Amino acid sequence: MTTRRWMSRVATAAALALVGGSFASFPTPAYAATPIPIATIQGTGASTPYAGKQVTTKPSVVTAVYGQGSSAEFRGFVIQTPGTGGRAKSLRTPSDAIFVYLSNTAFDVRIGEQVSVSGVAGEFNGLTQIVGSSIARVPGRYRAVKPVTG
Structure with a gap:
């Protein structure tokens, strides 16, 4: 059985297994069947077409990391589709980046790493995120x- 290095937000055992920045190993969950591009998760409407649904992103690059724990303001990180960025897009074009919210769950990702994320898509204050x-x-x-410009 293929295993990947996972961090589980739900399982207490997984949270306790996180030591020294390493991920606990778990089998690939059944819901992670088909990875979806971030732009597809974002959609072109006012909210994600995947609201309340389990999604798994295609491999994406970590572009920002925010604090951890109950005292941290955002508690998560931003991922972006590799090779995207540059000039700003029109409002009708879906974003190639998305915020991943992790609540009080410990996590260890670094800017520049490539990751795939599974979670529930939704909106928070008008912005799409993955819990x-x-x-x-x-x-x-x-x-x-590439950094987004003008």
Whole structure:
């Protein structure tokens, strides 16, 4: 059975297994069948077409990391589709980046890492996010993301 390095937001055992920044190993969950591009999760409407549904992202690059624990303000990180960015998009074009909210769950991701995230898609204050339930590091090369400009 193939295993990946996962962090589970729900399982207490997984949270306790996180030691020294490593991920506990779990079998790939059944709901992680088909990875979805971030732009598809974002959609072109006022909210995600996947609201309340379990999603798994295609491998994406971590572009921002916010604090952890109950004292942290955002408690999560942003991922972006490899090779995207550059000039700003129109409002009718879906974003290639998304915030992953992890509540009080410990996590260890770094800017520049490539990960795939599973969780429930939804909206918070008008912005699409994934309430993460698992994170898998994805080895290999990827196309760099570009800062969004003008």
